[in-house]
Amino acid sequence: MSSGTEAETGGRQRLWSPVRVSGAVSRLAAAGALIVIFVVLSFVAPSFLTADNLFNLGSQTSVKAVMAVGVTLVIITGGIDLSVGSVAALSGVVGVLLMAEHGLNPLLGVLGGLAVGATAGLVNGLLVSRVGLPPFIATLGMLSVARGVVLITTGAVAVFGAPDSFRVLGQGVLGPVPVPVLLIVFVALAGHVILTRTRLGRYAYVLGSNPEAARLSGVAVSRHITAVYVLSGMFAGLGGMIAASRINSGQPNFGEGLELDVIAAVVIGGASLFGGRGTILGSLIGAFLVAVIRNGAVQLGIGTFYQNVLIGLIIWLAVWWDRYQRRKFNNEETG
Structure with a gap:
């Protein structure tokens, strides 16, 4: 049996494959679309460039961008995580409950919320890697379970009582920069390091590109998944x-449908739902594009239903482009 080093080398060799190049094209297209839409909204929506709206836009984007980093890792392996919206709601509620009813300081409350999310992710991972459930089914089940638990826990009533200092995480500023935007930078850097400087990141690409080769090379597939x-x-x-x-x-109803925006951000940013391709930078571009579209739609008085239709169409287009490029390059390699 070959060593895991061969799998790492194979992952690096594929970094400049035609499929990867098409991912770079997708990222450039998304970045171009973001710039164009931002400029257009600056002219057609007078309140778009106001300080209050830009601060709100940064805070809105932070939630999707942070979640998109995690989903990017999953999608690169060829998986999917449909549970992120419900898990976010459960984590937020538990974190606030720890502060409001158990007297924990905000830092410990936040860590408690992260622990809840990591536990839900662990269950998802074990269902996929050990039980053998398809990622779609495993995470769809977690979507329902997490939502049910949060509604049972709260009685579908919002939880209040967190200390005012907790507001810093989502509303604070450091100089002119909102704290949520700084969190985007921190999480994005962490995700980038994981993907480019750790064995987990290298194996993630290999698992998404050729899982059988990864197994034959001695990669601990279950552990990394x-x-x-x-x-x-x-x-x-x-x-x-x-x-x-x-x-x-x-808020027990937070995050309903949020997984659509997060997955859309990752796919728009050049990640492939078939695995083996994706970058943190691309997902951030996608997250900002989705957030700007939704924010601009609100500024122009376009309803949520129409926004959902537009996001869905963009997902169709991104996946079609990915399939088209893969089919094209496969034909060239065999031709």
Whole structure:
């Protein structure tokens, strides 16, 4: 049996494959679309460039961007995490409960919320890697379980009573920069380091590109698959705590449908739902694009239903482009 080093080398060799190049094209297209939409909204929506709206936009994006980092890791392995919205809600509620009813300081409350998210991710990872459930089914089940638990725990009533200092996480500023934006930078750097400087990141690409080769090379597949779901759950928990901090309360209905925006951000940013491709930078671009579209739609009085239709169309287009490029390059290699 070959060593794990061969799998690492194979992952590096594929970094400049045609499929990777198409991912770079997708990221450039998303970045171009973001710039164009931002400029257009600056002219057609007078309140778009106001300080209050930009601060709100940064805070809104932080939740999706932080969660998108975790989902990127999962999608690169060829998986999917549909539970992030419900896990974020559960984490936010539990974190606020720990502060409001058990007297924990905000730092410990936030860590408690992250632990809840990581635990949900661990369950997802074990269901996929050990039990053998398809990622879609495993995380769809967690979506329902986490939502049910948060509604049972709260009686579908918002949880209040967190200390005012908790607001810093979602509303604070450091100089002119909102704390949520700093969190985006921190989490993005952490995700980038994981993908480019750790064995977990290198193996994630190999698992998404050729899982059988990874197994034959001696990669601990179950352990690494579980790890990426734990990270996805933990980042979902952080997103839930940021959202709870913005309104200083735990909202049991938070995150309903949020997984659509997060997955859309990752796919728009050049990640492949078929695995083996994706970057943190691309997912951040996608998250900002989705957030700007939704924010601009609100500024122009476009309803949520129409926004959902637009996001869905963008997902279709991104996945179609990915399939088209893969089919094209496969034909070239065999031709």
